[in-house]
Amino acid sequence: MIKNGAMHIDSLRDGREVFIDGEKVAEPVDHPAFHNAVRSYAKLYDMQAANADLMTFTTETGAQVNRQWDLPTSYEQLVTRREALEAWAGEHFGFLGRSPDHVASCLSGMVMGAKIFEDYDPARAKALRDYFAYARDNDLFLTYVIINPQADRSKSAAGQTDPYLTAGVVDEDSEGITIRGAKMLATSGIMANEVFVTCIQPLREGDENYAVSFAIPMNAKGLKILSRKSYEAAAPSRFDNPLANQFDENDAVLFFDDVKVPWDRVFINKNVEMVARQFHATPAHSYQNYQCQIRLMVKMRFLAGLARGIAETNGTLAFPQVREMLGQLAAEAELVDALVRSMEVKGRMEGGYFVPDRHTLYSAQVLTQQLYGKVITTLRDLAGGGVIMLPSSVDDFANSEIAAIIDKTQQSPVRSSRERVKFFKLVWDAIGSEFGSRHTQYEMFYAGATFVTKGHSFRTYDWSGATALVDRCLNSYALSDEVSALKTAAE
Numbered sequence: 001m002i003k004n005g006a007m008h009i010d011s012l013r014d015g016r017e018v019f020i021d022g023e024k025v026a027e028p029v030d031h032p033a034f035h036n037a038v039r040s041y042a043k044l045y046d047m048q049a050a051n052a053d054l055m056t057f058t059t060e061t062g063a064q065v066n067r068q069w070d071l072p073t074s075y076e077q078l079v080t081r082r083e084a085l086e087a088w089a090g091e092h093f094g095f096l097g098r099s100p101d102h103v104a105s106c107l108s109g110m111v112m113g114a115k116i117f118e119d120y121d122p123a124r125a126k127a128l129r130d131y132f133a134y135a136r137d138n139d140l141f142l143t144y145v146i147i148n149p150q151a152d153r154s155k156s157a158a159g160q161t162d163p164y165l166t167a168g169v170v171d172e173d174s175e176g177i178t179i180r181g182a183k184m185l186a187t188s189g190i191m192a193n194e195v196f197v198t199c200i201q202p203l204r205e206g207d208e209n210y211a212v213s214f215a216i217p218m219n220a221k222g223l224k225i226l227s228r229k230s231y232e233a234a235a236p237s238r239f240d241n242p243l244a245n246q247f248d249e250n251d252a253v254l255f256f257d258d259v260k261v262p263w264d265r266v267f268i269n270k271n272v273e274m275v276a277r278q279f280h281a282t283p284a285h286s287y288q289n290y291q292c293q294i295r296l297m298v299k300m301r302f303l304a305g306l307a308r309g310i311a312e313t314n315g316t317l318a319f320p321q322v323r324e325m326l327g328q329l330a331a332e333a334e335l336v337d338a339l340v341r342s343m344e345v346k347g348r349m350e351g352g353y354f355v356p357d358r359h360t361l362y363s364a365q366v367l368t369q370q371l372y373g374k375v376i377t378t379l380r381d382l383a384g385g386g387v388i389m390l391p392s393s394v395d396d397f398a399n400s401e402i403a404a405i406i407d408k409t410q411q412s413p414v415r416s417s418r419e420r421v422k423f424f425k426l427v428w429d430a431i432g433s434e435f436g437s438r439h440t441q442y443e444m445f446y447a448g449a450t451f452v453t454k455g456h457s458f459r460t461y462d463w464s465g466a467t468a469l470v471d472r473c474l475n476s477y478a479l480s481d482e483v484s485a486l487k488t489a490a491e
Helices: 005-012 035-050 075-092 100-112 114-120 122-137 272-280 284-314 320-345 358-387 394-398 400-409 417-431 434-445 450-460 463-475 479-490
Strands: 017-020 056-058 064-066 142-145 168-172 176-183 194-197 212-217 223-227 252-262 266-269 348-350 353-355
Touching (some): 005 035, 035 075, 064 100, 075 320, 100 114, 100 142, 100 194, 100 284, 100 353, 122 266, 176 212, 176 266, 212 252, 212 272, 272 284, 284 320, 284 358, 284 417, 320 358, 358 417, 358 434, 394 400, 400 417
Parallel strands (some): 017 223
Antiparallel strands (some): 056 064, 176 252, 212 266, 348 353
C-alpha cells in the first residue's frame, strides 16, 4: 500500500520526547507548535498516493514507494526522479528545506557507493544496505544531525571542556554502541520517523569516539528533542502568516542520554577517515545537495512570481527600472533551473549508477548562497513600505470601522483592498517575518559556510582542462621566434 498522510501522522504517535517552552510535550503531533507542519508533510504523502505514476516506483521486494528512494542507472531515470521531487517541492513552494527527499537522497548516495563501506568493514556495509532497504520499503521520513554543537570551534570535539558535549561513543558491547551528547540541527526532526546521525565536519586525530554513523527512531529511549521557538505557534492565522502557519519545519537540538544503538543500525564506528569518505567518496554529498537545488529551483520560481506580483499590485510594472529589476531576477531564477538540468546532462555512470555532475552541483551551491540574499533584497526594494503599512491582523477586518479605513487606504490598480493586504502578508512572510528571516539564514548556510562550498568547487573543477588551454596558447608562440623575426626584418 502506498503511504498516505494519515499513515504518516499515525506513525509519529510513538511516544518521542519533545521539549519546548520549558515543558515536555504530551503529543507533538497535536501540539499548536507543530500541528500544521505535521499536516503539511502529511499532505505530501497524500499527494504521492494520488499521483502514484509520477511519485512512486515498485522496489524489487514489491513495495510501492516514493521515487526519492530510486537509484537511477540512466539519465532518463534520473530526470524522471527529478520530476517527482520537483512536483513534491511545488506542494510547499520550496519552503520545506528538509523535506523527506533530502536525507533519503543522502542515504541513497551512500548505497550507490557501498563499495567504500565494503572496503571499510563488510559488516557495516551490510548494516547500511539492510537499513536502506528497510527505510525505503517502509517509505520512512528521515532527518539527520550531522553538525556538532558550536561551543568552542577552535578546539576539536575531544578537546571541549565536556568530552560528551558532542554526541559520541561512551560504551560498546556485543549488542551495539551507546551514545552520549548533543548534535544539531534536526530540521524537521519532530515530523520525521527516524534520524541519521553522523558528522560532516572535519574531525581530527583523537576524535574517534565522535566518528560514528548510525540511524535510530525518533522515539529511541534516551533521545531528547529540544525544539527551537515555534514560528507556527506565533502564527495562528493563515491569512496573516500563510507560510509560517503551514511550513515551519522546525529545528531542534538532539541530546543523546546514553542511547543504545544496535549493531545492525551502525554504519561506521570510531573511524575518522571513513566518516569523511561516506560523503565524498560516494555520491552521497552531491546527490543530497542535488535534491536541495531542485527544491531551490521551485522556490526561486515562487519568489519571481512574488516579485512580479508586487510590481503589478503597486502599478509599477511599466516602469523601465522595475522591468530591469524583474529581468535580472528572472535571469537568476532561470540560472538555478539551468544548473539543475546541466547537472543531469553532464552526469555520468559511477559504480553502476547515473549521478549528477559534481562540479556543476558545487557551482550551483556557491552561486545560490550568494544569490538568495540578493533576491530577497530585490523583493524588498520592489515592495518598499507596502509590506509595512499592513493591518495588524485579520482581526482588524472584524471591526467595521477599521475595515472601512483599510478598504479606503489599501489601494491597488489590480487587486481589491483585501486582496492587496492578503498578497502583501504573503510577501512579508516570505522575506521579512521571523519565518522569512530564518529561511534567508537557512539558504545561506544549509550547505555549509561559503568557504566550504567554494572549497568543494575548487576541489572538483577540471583545472587540468583549463590550464591545458592556457598551455596550448603559450606553446603556440615563442620569444625566440619573435626575436628572429625582428632580426630578419632589420636586415
